[in-house]
Amino acid sequence: MSRQALVLSMTSEPPLVLDIDGTLTDDAGRLDSRTFPYLQAWNAPVVLATGKAFPYPVTLCHYLGIELTVIAENGGVVLADGQVSYQGDRERAQAAADAFVERGGDLGWDGFDDVNEWRRTEVAVDLSADEDLLRTVAAEFDLEVVDTGYAYHLKTPGVEKGDGLGVVASSLGRSPSEFVAIGDSENDVSTFRAAGTAYAVANADAAARDAADVVVDGSYFDGTASVLGSLGST
Template identity: 35%
Template sequence: MKFKAIVADIDGTITCEKRELHLEAMKKIRSLKIPVVLATGNTLCYARTASMLIGLDGAVIAENGGAIAIRFDLQGTFEESLEECEKAYSFLSEYFKLTKLDPLYRKTEIALKRDFDLKKARNLLKSQNLDIEMVDTKYAIHLKSTKINKGVGLQKLAGMMGLKSKDFVAIGDSENDLEMFEVSGFGIAVGNGDEIIKEAADYVTEDSFGGGTVEALEFLESKGLI
C-alpha cells in the first residue's frame, strides 16, 4: 500500500540542531509528489511562513493542534480559547517565575520558557480542576487543553483535504508528536527523538534532525510506501 501524504513536525525534525532549516531535508521535501503538511507547537504565522518558504501549499497544524489552515488564501481556524490556559498560568505563576513565548500570536495555548521544574508544575496542576496539560517539546513547555493535540488537528485537516489521517506518514521528534503518530498510518521518529516517541514509532532513523527526515523519506521511497 502507498501512503498519500506526509505530516512533518518542524522543530527538531526538519531543522538542524540550532533550529535553522535543514537544507537537504528541504530539497527532499520539495521533490515529493504528495502533499506535505507541517505540524508544530509553534504559532500559526510561524507554520504558514515555514510552509511558504519551503515551497509547500499552506496546509499546517499549529499550536499543537489548536490552529489549522489548509491554504494560504484561507485564514485558518482556532479550536480552543485561551481561558482555561490563563487560569492554569495564573495558578502556576504563584509557584514559579514563568515567561510566556510569543503571547501576541498565540490564540489557543500558552508556550513557556523551559526554565522551571516541569515535574513539580505537573503535580501542582493536578490539584486544579482544569482540563489543561503540559507538554515539553524540548523547545518550549506548552500549557494546552487536553482536547487538542496534533492528532486531533491531523484528523480535522485530513478531512478538509479529502483524506483520512491514516493516509499520512507522520515524522516527529518529541512527546507532542505522539497523538499524530497514533492517528496516522505510519510513524517515523528521527534519531534525536525522545524515548517516548521512539517507542511509539514504526521506524526510527539513525540520523538526527533534518538528516533523519531525509533518511525517513528515502526509506519510504525505497519500500514503495510513498
C-alpha cells in the same frame, strides 16, 4: 498488508505530516537548508505539524513554496483548504500561567515573548520553569502540561496534533492512514497513532520512540532526509 506497504501502494510519494523542531532542523534548532529541495519536489500533500504558534508554520509554508496546510499549537489551530479552525481555551491557559507566576513561577522568556505573542490556544513555558509547580497549577485549572523537548505547553486536554491530522485529511479527501508522519517528541505521539506509518528520528524522546513504527538511525533532519529518500520517487 502492512500499514507501510498500504501507504506506498497508493501513490509513489505518500502525503506527509512533518513536525518542525527537531525534525526539519539541526541540533541548534536552525531549519536545515535541505528541507527546501526535498519538500518543494514532493509530489503529494505536505502538512507541517508543530507546537509552535500559528504564524510560524504558515510562514514556513510561504518560504518553502508549498500549500498552506498546517497544524499548529499541538493541534489547537488547523489550516486546510483555506479554512482555519481553533480548539483549546487560551483564556484558561493564560489564567493558569498568571497563577503560576503569582506563586513564584517564571515563564522563562526574557524580554519580548515571541513564543506566546501570537499563540491562540495555549501558553508555552520555558523548560527552565518549576515543572512540579506548573503541573500542580495546570491540574487546578483542568489543563495538561505537554513537554515537547523545547517548552512546556499549558493546553486544553484532548486537543492533539493527531486530531488536526483528521481535519486536514478530510479536507483533502484522504484518510489519515494514507499519511506518513515524522517527528521527535511527545506531542507527535497522537499524530503517529493517526497516520499510516510513523517514523521517529534518532533524537526523539522516549514517548515518540515507543509510538513510532520505525526509529531511524539519523538525528534531526539527517533522519528525516533518510526517510524522505527512501519514500520518494525523485
